[in-house]
Amino acid sequence: MGTKEDIEEGAEFIPKFDDNGLITVAAQDSQTGQILMVAYMNRQALDMTTQTGYATYFSRSRQKLWKKGEQSGHVQKVEQILVDCDQDSLILKVAVDAGQCHVGYRSCFYRALKKNKDKKLKFIADKVYNPQKTYRK
């Protein structure tokens, strides 16, 4: 544990994992700035990511480590890791060469709330691959 000043103003990486042992991570396309997904890492996933140079997350639903692209091949090559002021969130700046969302889109954020109709979504992207083909492999 560091002091508030160490954490916020220091040059030491002191990642803060929550009560479930997780830290929140946004993966951002290093070329375009598009946010591709938001996921979580435990300590082991973070270590694997820094050691291999490819993003590994911890799946909350499956409760296991998940190397991004292990099934689809749609990996994320990590170019830079940023940390926020209180060191409880990370950004991975990643290079990708295919759609990152398991539904078939480049980004998981392919829908936006319609204005003044806050229960309705509009699609703002087109699918870039066919997940049925990709995940059947």
Add this chain to the structure above:
Amino acid sequence: MGTKEDIEEGAEFIPKFDDNGLITVAAQDSQTGQILMVAYMNRQALDMTTQTGYATYFSRSRQKLWKKGEQSGHVQKVEQILVDCDQDSLILKVAVDAGQCHVGYRSCFYRALKKNKDKKLKFIADKVYNPQKTYRK
């Protein structure tokens, strides 16, 4: 609760709050694409955000609603809200006119891990305001 297909492929907004009643939110500068901060909303914070057009979060450390900028004046005008495939994360595309981080930087992500030294951070931004002056007001 919707089916997996409703949630992933549908046009209905069915935000999924976690066991603590929270959903993860990344605020992204709508002009530059820079990720400014990652925070959390409960249902009430989300409703206040959609109703007022300005970002309100739920502070996990203080366990209370927190209208971004209530102290500093550094508000976030929400231009668009994106939701991800499983509807458990949001992106707010925001317009901002001042530094967003309480430490004094434009973004909370002002440090990056040094390559091959995974315990050391380098500063990648300069402060854009003096928080001691701003928060003394």
